Amino acid sequence: MLESNLATAAPVARMAADGRHPGTAPVADSDSAVRRPGDASDTPQASADALLAARGLHTYYGSSHILHGVDFTVHKGEALGLMGRNGMGKTTLIRSLMGLVRTASGSVTVRGREMRGAATHAIAKCGIAYVPEGRGIFPNLSVKENLLMAARPGVDGQCEWTFERVMATFPRLAERLTNGGGQLSGGEQQMLTIGRALMTNPDLLILDEATEGLAPLIAREIWRIVREIRLSGIATVIVDKNHAAVSSITDRTMILVKGQVVFDGSSEDFRADPDLVTQHLGV
């Protein structure tokens, strides 16, 4: 925690963006929108509506250091796009936030309450729903069972997302209720996991690569649904390779490079700066 704050607070020279230098991770230049501790966004007033936040998060897989002091915040009702090339640590960050991988140091708070090291189910119970990469449906349960097993009222007792509403949102699922989860097409499986996440009446929905491997038409359908979910007031964290689509429906954009935040600013600013894409996201 301490050393990560020092590291981000210290003025740093701009490194080559290709990140080829061993031991030197690319860092944002001083005029970019990285939020630092002490910024306006970290005043108690601003973080009061922070739904899920992390400070100085470090995560290792064995001896490989994946997250290098990540600061992360998503506010109530906010849509955040989390971007970065393959292997930069997006999924690891999400799994760290959810308590699905052990974190080495830092803090994870949900509504200001420290949750780092808490059980995943306890974190999820705080109103956080997770749609993992690769979808994570239960193929040995029917479509209906996949949905019903997850049903519960939200943190404030809200029950807007009923089975009926999920059916209305995903008419394709309504036609396949008795099918096994494993018998669905990729797009249907994705709808099922999103629908299942909504059955928990979350305040925050985290989508990791929700459109990966889907036909463009199906992907567009998913984007439409995500937009609808957003409008219903649920905060979203969206990880996706399609940065144009993500930045067009999010309020804020965050870019990870080798486990470090190199950009954290409004999606408007992100769109206005095409260099960010070529530098950090292009292939």
Next chain:
Amino acid sequence: MDIFSFLVQTLNAVQYGLLLFLVASGLTLVFGIMGIINLAHGSFYMAGAYLAFGLTSATGSLVWAIVLGVPLAMLVGAALEALLFVHLYKRDHLEQVLLTYGLILIFEELRSLIVGNDVHGVAMPDFLAGSIPLNDTLSYPVYRLAISAVCVVLAIGLYFLIQRTRLGMMIRAGSHDRDMVQALGINITVIYRVVFALGVAMAALAGMLAAPISSVGPNMGGQVLILSFVVVVIGGIGSVWGALLGALLIGFADTFGKVILPEFAGAMVYLVMAAVLLWRPEGLLKKGA
């Protein structure tokens, strides 16, 4: 074999198979859902039989023994899961086998210390002590029919629990992806504890039900453990309905083996297992079915 003795043997086979199912279903659930090989599962059967002996002596009736013993077995099962088995989920099978084999030795020693090594009998409840005459010479004991009836009711209850309740959906989901179940806000630890306690209670109940028709004595868990593993393997590891099929198959193989080929009686069960596995190496049904 005339029709009546055939009927008697069939009823015996069904009763034996169903009792075996009671033990094996817990074993297959714990293996299929938690990934634990529990060699001590047979000890729960033995513990049930001794519990029936002790509680029947104390309360005067096997019915009371069961009413008190089943919740007790569930509590003991939950405690064992919380203290010992919870540490096994992420361990490999060798460590599981070592710990659970150690438990067998501990349970046998405890039994020896507490009740000694004598063989005991348990009286069946008076109202079930009669038998139904079939013809001039043959009759069938009501108590064995009652065992079958209890087992059928429990099998239906288990089916309902696993297939029709939300807890059952969570149990099945947990057998596929533990992390995902947790990420939906469901405490899988509690679910595992419930499943384990349920498995212990069913094995103990099987021991209690069997007590009046088989003597209660040392090492009675060993034979049941081996047969239960045969049932689990035949049925398909992790499949409860496979276990039901497997248990009935073993019930028939054992019962009719003793009648038709008495000289091969001991081998019959294993011949059936070999035949099933040659036909279906994965067992009769798949996990989760």
